[in-house]
Amino acid sequence: MSLPEMSALFPTLQEVIFVLFALLIAVTSLIAAMAPNLFHNALGLVATLFGIAGIYFMLEAEFVGVSQILVYIGAIATLITFAIMLTRGMMFGRTSAMNRQGLAGAIISGLFFVVLLGIVFQVPWPNVVADITDGEALIANLGALFVSTYLLPFELLALLLLVALTGALLLARDR
Amino acid sequence: MVSQTWYLALAAFVFSCGLYAALTRRNAIAVLIGIELMLNAVNINLVTFWRYGSMAPMEQLSGQVFSLFVIAIAGAEAAVGLALIISVYRTRHTVNLDELDMLKG
Numbered sequence: 001m002s003l004p005e006m007s008a009l010f011p012t013l014q015e016v017i018f019v020l021f022a023l024l025i026a027v028t029s030l031i032a033a034m035a036p037n038l039f040h041n042a043l044g045l046v047a048t049l050f051g052i053a054g055i056y057f058m059l060e061a062e063f064v065g066v067s068q069i070l071v072y073i074g075a076i077a078t079l080i081t082f083a084i085m086l087t088r089g090m091m092f093g094r095t096s097a098m099n100r101q102g103l104a105g106a107i108i109s110g111l112f113f114v115v116l117l118g119i120v121f122q123v124p125w126p127n128v129v130a131d132i133t134d135g136e137a138l139i140a141n142l143g144a145l146f147v148s149t150y151l152l153p154f155e156l157l158a159l160l161l162l163v164a165l166t167g168a169l170l171l172a173r174d175r
Numbered sequence: 176m177v178s179q180t181w182y183l184a185l186a187a188f189v190f191s192c193g194l195y196a197a198l199t200r201r202n203a204i205a206v207l208i209g210i211e212l213m214l215n216a217v218n219i220n221l222v223t224f225w226r227y228g229s230m231a232p233m234e235q236l237s238g239q240v241f242s243l244f245v246i247a248i249a250g251a252e253a254a255v256g257l258a259l260i261i262s263v264y265r266t267r268h269t270v271n272l273d274e275l276d277m278l279k280g
Contacts (some may be wrong), residue, residue, distance in 0.1 A: 141236055
């Protein structure tokens with residue numbers, strides 16, 4: 001057996017790292033979706049978000065990965081934890097964490113997963129791998145796109161964030 | 176190189192988890208967590224299609240741009256959603272979604 005054939009039998013380092021991240025994401029997203037304790041849900045969400053940031057780094061989208069960590073883990077996860085603590089009275093309720101649609105929801109989402117998986121493995125995806133030669137130039141291109149092609153959506157997004165955050169303050173304020 | 180299919184399969188799994196949480200959880204914050212999971216799964220797909228779908232990933236960056244838009248809008252959505260939950264908790268003293276049926280005819 002020649003050397004290239006031998007090396008095809010063993011997973012590459014990249015594949016090993018992908019499997020580790022995928023396992024982390026699978027386990028923690030199950031925790032985020034199903035654990036009866038709300039705090040465990042939030043912690044599972046944080047770990048899932050970290051794993052997904054790792055997936056972005058593997059896909060060489062470093063800027064998206066860093067924004068994921070800053071925005072999701074820095075802001076959204078903290079926000080969710082605060083909301084859990086502010087509404088703590090209901091955290092350990094006497095009733096179950098699921099509503100009456102537990103079985104139907106499990107069947108629907110399970111079937112949905114099977115259908116998606118079937119589509120994913122059936123469709124002949126393009127699967128081109130073009131090398132990324134210069135990561136810094138890529139981020140420069142990304143910034144240039146935001147102020148040229150996507151200028152209007154970008155400004156609208158700024159307005160949306162302003163309106164949403166002042167609206168959130170107005171809604172949550174103590175009257 | 177890990178093939179594109181496996182990234183898409185992972186995203187499908189995360190999306191189904193989020194869907195399950197959004198459909199079956201009783202607590203409104205858990206439903207929001209499920210929605211965040213679904214948004215993240217879509218983001219994985221966008222970045223994967225950027226990386227594996229184009230011959231010139233240095234110039235055709237729409238996948239990354241869209242995923243950044245999704246991240247920012249998810250931030251706005253989480254802020255408004257949690258403010259609504261806190262406001263409802265103040266007036267009704269519950270965040271269980273099946274008890275919030277005042278608008279039911």
